[in-house]
Amino acid sequence: MPKGKGPQGKRITLKVAKNSMRVLFNGRRRIELSKMGIAIFPKCLLELADVEEIDLSRNMLKKIPNTIEKFQNLMWLDLHSNQIDELPAAIGTLRNLTYLNLCNNKLTTKGLPEELTLLRNLRTLNLGLNCLESIPTTLGSLKELIELGLFDNSLTIIPKSVKKLPKIERMNVKRNPLPEFAKEEEPIDTIKRIESLYLVEKKDLCNSCLQTCQGERDELHKLEDMTPGPSEKPDFTSLTTPNSTAIDNQEEWRVK
Template sequence: MAKGKAKGPKGKKITLKIAKNSIRVSFDGGLHLDLSKMGITTFPNCILKLADVDELDLSRNMIRKIPSSIEKFQKLRWLDLHSNQLEELPKAIGTLQKLFYLNLCNNKLTTLPEELKLLKNLHILNIGLNCLESIPISLGALSELREIGLFDNALTTIPNSVETLPKLKKMNVERNPFPDSANHEECVDSIKRIETLYLVQEKDLCHSCLKTCQGEKDKLNKLMNMTPSSSKKLTFPSLLTPNSSAKDNQEEWRVRGKQP
């Protein structure tokens, strides 16, 4: 029997009926098409007939390519493509002018199209866990960007145009091979881009940070001495602690995008 070419996983076939049954009304009244975790290997062209949805979730599948026909989703505000097999993005993604949230985390992207700079309404962009060695300077045109995830790539530098975006509040650059990681993290922290803080050991702290923490610890001890004894342990949820390795996970970014 003649041997044929090896084929990849066939994947689940998505019909228009399946897609229609996967539409839900989101918390703000928009239409949310959820085709996540469906075993899809090829972008289902049938959903082009549902291009009036506001949110599209194709995450956690095995999709290798997004076609240029994505441009038909002109009402799209929320696009989640994380955890697929994407190696590139179509230039047409830049036509999605209403896009507010874009999640491309955990794919195989090595480059980003310049057309991303056209997404003028983009507030949240997650491109962590890819194979990026650089990001376009043109991303500095995303003047509405509030959060960007660049963690777990192969980046050696971040363009100044991105670091100085006027409305940027959070930038996660953890686990990239920066030539001078300490100086880079200090620079990022000095412009207050990193907001999530975690407990670390004393040996991981510089002298000034350790001194600050000891001061906070002394204040805490005084407070505990002033408080009547109780069998219940005190908790201080608002107490800030120094940064250590980033522990932002994919679920946090996914949930953040659904907030108004």
């Protein structure tokens, strides 16, 4: 391949980056560069390093540069559905980060730097659909973590330090080669409420996400088929209710 002709994908200019910026309802600014065919982290984003949120999902990124440390205001970073195989140590400098989505990449256990555990304000971490054979016990130091996605990897054990995270509400470890006894000990989805709901169209989902959704749908249909229906319709005709009696004498049920 001729020099300088590597797979660089679409080139993002500062003008394009500025035009992609959105102000959210909470006042945060988000750079939305999803599905842009980007193969190299755009250097022009350094001119906008004071933003709070960046969406670079569904691209062709393989590396995240150490210059990510320039984004000290960053609170939300979505890198899902790329080709990232390792994270830079500089990721640990993003101390304000509360949301990090790395789902559907090529991350290995060696590709997770120890500095990842410095993200002490992290509440959501998605490492699903990667190539992880184990996860560091030091992830147990992420005391603010509420949601942790570990599904569709090659994990055979979940460290106790991770299981016992004090604020964890949801930990997804589905489709890992965990021993049966380990599966029984894993925290299940215990989330009590939905604080936010993000809806996307089918055409916006990657192939891996579509397969995962279809698998969940098939499981739901199996449960529905196994649920016994009532043998006969209940008969409540012998019961008297205010509404039924009021049909005959509405004056007696009128609020005076």
